[in-house]
Amino acid sequence: IREGIVSSQLLDMSCFQQGKPLTVNATLYTHQALAIRKLCDPGNPRNIVVSSGTGSGKTECFLIPILNDLLIDPTPGVRAVLIYPLNALVNDQLDRLRILLRNTNITFGRYTSELEPKAERARKQMEKEWQEMEPERRRLFPQYPMPNEIIGRDQIQEQSQLPQILITNYAM
8 A cells, every 4th residue: 555556445445444354554464465466557467367375365366456456446247257256255355345445335135046046035034044153253244144245146137236347157
């Protein structure tokens, strides 16, 4: 931020202020810092490949630049597509986005076979799930579903509510 690589708006996101998933002053791994610099350089943005082990912070390499871009330019519509091989991985990332995007206007949602046809049905189902969650998990998700989360196919197909960040699998 001090070097002008990413926007200071990132600091305003509640996830960073609350230290989840990263604290504001967390030291990035070398591969994360290099990736963020290359992807966020306004004069010379580049494509990258990040290949490292499980739990090494690969997601931050692309997610921080995506968040940065969406904070700078909040144009609606699909702006990033995250593709995973399995629905289980999509769902894990969906939970991560719920934490990251709390109290923001950045819209997100999944598009998999598990996406309910109607948002109203999905809302009722999610509210029931929330009631059955363990208390510590409930604290992670005080709003479930979130107001900026697309939860039904009808929102996308009939209401043209396209999420800015779309998570899907390769089969979709």
